[in-house]
Amino acid sequence: MPRFEDVRAMTDQNSANPADVGAAEKDPDNWTTGDEPITGPQRSYLETLSRQAGEEAPEDLERLTKAQATKLIDALQERVGRGT
Helix, strand or coil, rough: CCCHHHHHHHHHHCCCHHCCCCCCCCCHHCCCCCCCCCCHHHHHHHHHHHHHHCCCCCCCHHHHHHHHHHHHHHHHHHHHCCCC
């Protein structure tokens, strides 16, 4: 599972390729609310996905932003077979 520092580094890079972002999707780094704290539903879903991946949820979930949580959710979804 990516660590908080890894997710933060991905966010700080802001190197999303526009070709990788679907027409209906917006890069979390560009969300106007992306810097807000993780939401309750995001925290719960990350905990669920972590269990499904056979891993412990990161202890520092409360430090994530909405954008970082979304990226971590996407990574875990792919690992457990829920990714698109």
